[in-house]
Amino acid sequence: MEYKVEDVSPVMKKVVVTVPAEEATAAVSATIAMYKMRTSIKGFRPGKAPASMIEAQYHSQIYNEATTDLVNLQINQIMGEMGATPLSRIDVDAKEIVKGEDFNYSISFEVAPEFKLPKYKGLAVEKEKAVVKDEELAEVEQRMLQNAAEVKVIEDVREPKDGEIASVSFATFKDGNPVEGLKAENFDLVLGEGQSLPEFEEVVKTLKTGEDGEKDITFPEDFINTELAGQTVTMKVKLHAIKERVIPELTDDVAKKAGGFESVEQMRQVIRDSYMHSREELNKSNAQKAMLKDLLDSVDFPLPESMVADRAERLVRDLEYKLDRQGKSFAATGRTEEQVREEFLPEAKETVKSEILLLAIAKEEGIEVTPQEIDAFLGRLAMQSKMPLHELKKYYEDNGLIMPLKDRIMSDKAMELVWENAEISEVEAGEEGEKKPAKKKAPAKKAPAKKAAAKTDEEKKPAAKKAPAKKAPAKKTAKKAEEK
Template sequence: MEYQVENISPVEKKITVTVPAEEVNAALGAAIAMYRKDVQIDGFRKGKVPSSIVESKFKSQIYQEATNDLLNVHINQIMGELNLQPLSGLDVDAKEMVRDQDYIYTFSFENVPDIDLPEYKGLSGTKEKVEAKEEDIQEVLDRVRQNMASMEEVDEDRTPKDGEVAVVDFTAEYDGKPVEGGEAQNFDLPLGEGQSLPEFEELVKTLTPGEQAEEDITFPSDFLNKDLADVTVNMKVTLKAIKQRVLPEVDDDFAEKAGGFGSAEEMRKAISESYENSRNQVAKSEAQKAILDKILEQVDFPLPPSMVENQIQAQIKQQRERLERQGKSLESTGTSEEQLREEYRPEAESLVKSHLVLLAIANKEELSVSPQEVEQHLYQMAVQSGQDFQTLKEYHEKNNLMYALRDQLLADKAMELIYDNAEVTEVPAGGSDQESSDEDDSAATENE
């Protein structure tokens, strides 16, 4: 077997492989032997069918298996000899082999670019000092109180207002015919939360319990249900009742119901600790990014196009999903996918550059990730997302995502190594690098 390497670009390679006829025949012979061992054909004993008959009867399968075997052996051998690290799937151009003839095929891929790493240990950085304040604790308590609030009917003859829930019956008609899904009884409509059309909420807020009203209302052009976009319907609504949230008092009974705490004071302490742990993680991530940015400023190398493209596509997908949750579509915003691509490209390139630099550092430091670590991370992902672990694992394996997951864990380890070897000082909330140099007397050194 011989091969030639062609550098399409600094990160793209094309390799042409020539397999001599003798090796082609040997691969076919091995595949035929595997089939011949188990095949059963009338008139012949098992394992005694002539090779020519086996080849004729199972030619398609035999030639495909022989081709796959050659490709796997050769590609792995070439990658090892050249010490190449493909970043993307291989694009293989391989036609069917022909007995007694040389076999030529090509495969192309993107390779990890050469990165001349600057010094990445001993860098300086700052981390925001985190301390839970009374207003932070109270904000969490208020959210818990909102979640545990009871809904009680308002015993007043008045119109409802934002923050309350209107209990309504309503129907929607178009051209005198009911709109599918446009009817409900005793429907709880939260007011002021943007969960309904603004015009409909305003109509409801003109009524007192027992009153009825109707009005023509036009759905917006970006309404998720395309059949109703820009359509004007006649809405009839009856206000049945008004409910308001009654918040519980923060006492020992509330603390026990909220999370099994022994007292309100114990709950406050737990909230404070949880807040500080969470904010510390955010502060640490921000400090890590600032330190990594110092490294990135000192390196320049070509980025693999497919990695940038995949990152852009992931961001576009996230934007589409965000809009769908709001009942909108990307097209309805007046922004084209091409515009989004250009908007997202700088961030995508930055993320890819960061990832590759961290992988280069991981390689230089001989960091590794075990299969057990990958599985543990997958398990945590399953728990957090509420998915079945085995299903999630099979999805990653089927879609060749296990290597990407491993690389992300490697990059995380490299970032931890950089941070652990940096000179990081704590600064007051909102502090900057300049402020930290002016306040050395009060700043606490986290890493020596």
């Protein structure tokens, strides 16, 4: 085998391969021999049928398999000798082997561009000082108290108000016929918290305990039940009872029930620490993004088109998945899939440029990723997704995602190296978001991770029935596997 490498562009290489007739014919003969051993021909014992008969009977399969096996074998050999790491799928331009003739074919693939690394050590970086306000902690306490509140029925016969819980039964009708999936019995609806359509709440708030009511309601165009989006229906409602939440005082007993804390003081300290850690990590992430942007602005190199297209496609598929979960489609956003893909191109280009730069730094610094680090990453992902580790790992292996994952981990390690070698100073945010230099420089040390014992973000509310809607079934979307 002989081959010649051509630089089609700074990021595209083409390899033209010439295989002598003898080598090509030998590949066909080897495949015929394998077919002979594993194929039964009537009238012959296994492995005893003439090679010519085997070749004639399975000609198409044999020559196709021989060509594929030979090309794959030689691609691995060529990549090893070139020391090349394709960033894209390897495109093969080859016809089928012909016995007794030289076999010529070519392969094309994209590689990382060559460029001079910018200075990435000793960079001056500002990181906003982490601050937790008392008002934020008070909001968390209030939510915890609301979750611990006791619900009591209000005996007065009157109309319900925002903040109260209305126990209702309702049904929906279209042209006099009941609409399946849009009815409920003794459904508790918290008023004024956006759990249902405003028009539906208006009906409920006009009723007194024990009363019935009805109203024509037009669903919005982006209603979760696409079949009813924009349609007008009649909703009939009965108010059974009005309930109120009795908020308890914050005591050690309430703190213990809320999160297993020993005291109110311990609960507040844990919440503050958790908030502070989250804020530190967020501010560090923002500072790293700004630092990376400065690095990217200091270099210029061509981007592999297939990588950009692949990243854009992934962003499109991610958005499609999120819309599916909401029972929506691209049409509901007022954009076509092509328009969405075009909008994602700038983000895709920035992602690819970042990855190429960080991988170049990793190569310069001799950073490597061990199998144990890959397993540890997948282990954390399996816990988050509540998916068995062996199934998740098999999915990544079957879809060619191990190498992209390795590159991601390597990029993260390169980012940490740049961060640890930066000159970091803390700044304080002004009242209008302007940053003022702090008097002291904070050491560029990584804050130790603390395990948060309490939720500090607003807890998710249970899925609300917007005059309840039946969720449209989610379409299955297959993410395109990244191949190298």
